[in-house]
Amino acid sequence: MARVVVDVMPKPEILDVQGQAVTRALGRIGVSGVSGVRQGKHFELEVSDGVDDETLHRLAGTLLANPVIEDWTVTRL
Amino acid sequence: MARVVVDVMPKPEILDVQGQAVTRALGRIGVSGVSGVRQGKHFELEVSDGVDDETLHRLAGTLLANPVIEDWTVTRL
């Protein structure tokens, strides 16, 4: 059994309203020095050792992320 | 300027309904060998070097995560 992390982020050209809202809220809780916040999704997968990277990328690119609007990274822990 | 990543996950004892739906959907795209998927949020922050860990955790605990039902990790890249 291996642990795999897939992080999915909106493409830079897609307006990230959640991230922007967080950035605006920073002032309210008196946090300074944080200039930009971007929000995406974080997946943790339990994967049996047989599963190869090609499969993981297909899984990420067809299900976990929508390539039209999102980029993703796959990391084996 | 430093890059900071905050990953937010539902507490283990809280039902992760999204992760469950994704796990069931895996079969649909003919992926086997993935036993469990948990879904959380992934934040990428632009932070000026002055900002200390204590501030980052306060930020995460008040804005990015809901401490009642979520855990989080802060990673400086």
Added chain:
Amino acid sequence: MTQSQVPVDSVKHAEATPEQPQPYRELGLKDDEYARIREILGRRPTDAELAMYSVMWSEHCSYKSSKVHLRYFGETTTDEMRSSMLAGIGENAGVVSIGDGWAVTFKVESHNHPSYVEPYQGAATGVGGIVRDIMAMGARPIAVGDPLRFGPLDADDTGRVLPGIVAGVGGYGNCLGLPNVAGEVVFDPSYAGNPLVNALCVGALKTEDLHLAFASGTGNKIILFGATTGLDGIGGVSVLASETFDSATGGTGRKKLPSVQVGDPFTEKVLIECCLELFAAGLVVGIQDLGGAGLSCATSELASAGDGGMHVDLDAVPLRATGMTAAEILSSESQERMCAVVTPENVEAFLAVCRKWDTIATVIGEVTDGDRLVITSQGETVVDVPPRTVAHEGPVYSRPVARDDAKQDALNAGSPESLPRPETPSELRAEILRMAAAPNLASRSWVTDQYDRYVRGNTVAAHGADSGVVQVDESTGRGVAVATDCNARFVALDPYTGAQLALAEAYRNVATSGAVPLAVTDCLNFGSPEDPHVMWQFQQAVRGLADGCAVLGTPVTGGNVSFYNQTGTTAILPTPVVGVLGVIDDVTTAVPAGFAGADGDAVVLLGGTAAEFGGSEWAHEVHGHLGGHPPAVDLEHERRLAQLLAAAAADRALTGSHDLSDGGLAQGLVEAALGGGHGARVDLSGVHDDTFTALFAESAGRVLVTVPADGLDAFLARAGAAGVPALRIGETGGDALDLGEAVGVLSLDELRTSWEATLPARFGAVSV
């Protein structure tokens, strides 16, 4: 950690260790209550039994402080009132017949404290819980509503609580596919730190499909279906978790578990469709939802309602967490679960329907002969009790009841007569604009725009209307109308009259939409029952409501009591939210709210106006004043008024109507004009010789209607015959409210600007 590693406190072990100390006080049990449990069982309870009794004997589940008062509802319900009632108090929800073989079931329930702790999930699971209550009657849920109360609009915490609660109500209800058709948003300092989230659900069924919680027939199987069972919501019970048993204040992860539940509306939506298919296929003998107290409640209530005993094996329960003790499994408040009783020959078919809907379903036990509820875990008996002692024979208290004479007399003495009032036309004009923008009177669109009111395609009237109107039978047009109301300031000034005013307003709102009021539900939100003054408010409110229902002929079919709503020792304003349901034979005759007809329609005021300002919105908003006496209530008049409105609506004699309540005639005119999109020319002189009184008094029993000019005489005659005071005060038309030289002209544009700006200014725009 696997199950077998969790030590089991079995009945045998309990018998062997009679003196083992038990944390019953941490579980909320009093010494005498614990003693009574030992007496019932003839031994100390096991951890699992202790968990069951403590949660089932809690105020929330046992109604131990309210029971003696709620009996009064039954005592005052006549056989005639009962005639249309198919199920009443005591069932999951009341059911009334609406004709053509149709019945409707409806109920309001509170989820106040959880919504303060975690606004989104608290409100969401509040909606989910009431919807399952309705499903448990065999009905299809057809609409929801959400009476809400918050602290002051500008209070910091309101900025945290309100958006989360509204998003939770919407997030759950929208995803469930239930139109939100009614509710309230009220701000008052007494709710700061203790918001009220009351959730309403209405369901429809064919009378023959009525299902009641019932577990009879030895050998019948108990099936748990829906979501898996986890640690959510078990809060206090975790003091029983073995690894923290020694340290009552210990700090393990599980000990710190918040008692929040997390909702999954998708699972509940599928559960609804699954249940309806099971009912339709006749595969269900009895059914019970799992709400507060989870399996403890469902198993003990099903067993009590049946004629046999019951055996349940906890090892069969599908868990979502590891190492759960029997006590935790029994107390878990994991959402989206139902429990059904099924004959052995139907089990396969039952499971097949659940498979079709991807719904987990497991046989966890069966009905036995004998009269005990026996629950086993890991092969050992952990519960062996007479089920009625858990579910129905809990403690009953007659708590001290005492009017707080000093406080109450001072309140009533503080008459609003002396408050400075606007006098000149320009002052009066400015006051109308100011009131239109008041937090309690301003447009609710910021809230209601976040709720789906269209789904299911049967919504005839929703937000902005006096009551939500929903079509039940498309072929005949038969439908129902529902409204909830409560002016808690009136209740504070005089709980008996105040409760009747809440009833009168909801009843009137239903009739204003053109429906015939039929039945009542309530959600009684009060402070601590251990405070005699609170118990006095409660007792007075219950009597007022019950006596009022007897006059109106509308039975209380069910409801909910929520005590301990207080911040520190300060209780909230007594808030008995009253919901009234009415039937309308043909929803195409429903009357739109406001000036919806053609220009030139006559504007008629029904009911009389007196200088009544006690508890009024004007006194509250402009002077922060609460004192004097509430408006007089005349239920016979309300009854005549409702009959007139329903009959006139059925004959399509009205082009529009709107109830007058908070903010008086001024606010009624503003809402009617903006809601219907027509201005009006109005002469206030006939309403009351004092213009200010005409505008802002909150006398009860008043409705603003519009009738076509050529129908005016007939309508006035009709009102006269019905004994309802009716006065033509003007006619519709133009794009302004023209109130004559006594006040001046207010354009719809400036009114709309004031009315719509308040909530977006506080919480930000909903859209871009």
Added chain:
Amino acid sequence: MSTRVGVITFPGTLDDGDAARAVRRAGAEAVPLWHGDHDLQGVDAVVVPGGFSYGDYLRAGAIAALAPIMTEVVAGAGRGLPVLGICNGFQILCEAHLLPGALVANAGMHFLCRDLVLTVENAQTAWTRDYAAGDQLLIPLKSQEGRYVADAATLDELDGDGRVVFRYRDGGPNGSTRDIAGITNAAGNVVGLMPHPEHATSALTGPSADGLGLFTSVLARVTA
């Protein structure tokens, strides 16, 4: 014999009953289709209705797009079968790549239920031929993720080929790019839109009956 229009139900679909009612009001027969089947039952057109299929988990429409029935819908669309996606149905058609672009969270970050005016820009599609270009329809919008996005090239192509079918007349309250409310594929048989025409087929239960035209359009086509 009357036109048969399929209405798909996924777990979490909410507006299937309303879509079926709209189909009947238009004079066609509504045929229930189940997500788990591989069978379109020979229908003449398909409606993918609104709701929260699979709770909108992961991404709105993502999981439903993988359902067995969608393989048949994709194949049928390739053969010219008229397919209409409403709200969640639009999201599903985008996730299934029958339509370009994607729908993301409203710019206002709230679920938004509001009556608004759509302008018909393309009256040539299978689902809009009973309208005229420029017609204005009063229709409810009710969605959390209704902001249409696509890369600039795709947007220019949609505009250039007249494949924007509906636009929000007064601007998209959800921040939709170029105020796009609905689009079509190159062949004009697949249409998706965020607002709910099926909830505007009777003035009694909706703001207007302006939405009925979508459902009569497809009638006209298959019986022509």
